[in-house]
Amino acid sequence: MTNDDKDTESEKMPSTRGTLPKKGFLDTLAKKADEIKDKSIELGKIAAREAEELGDKIDDAVDDSWDEVKKLKPKSVESKNETIDLIERLAKLKEEGIISEKEFNAKKKDLLDKI
16 A cells, blocks of 8 residues: 555545545535635625615615705796606606605605696
């Protein structure tokens, strides 16, 4: 038996189900699993942080749209056209899931009441 054969044999322990790797191999495997878990946790934190930032941007965009709605005081045909354009923009926000159906209907009603 060569030294290489002895090294291979000494790395495995006999078992009733065959040969199993020695403890050193399992320790290495456990360390790798811990590294993967730690990286997964960090990636989860990054994803949560980015989702929160995106949510803040969406909130700001909705608030800006509401501010524009509040500024409108339709009195002329041009104002009515602007109101219709704004309702269409609000509809797009609703379709994109940025505002709810309830929010859309409430703002649409406010706008139509001003015409």
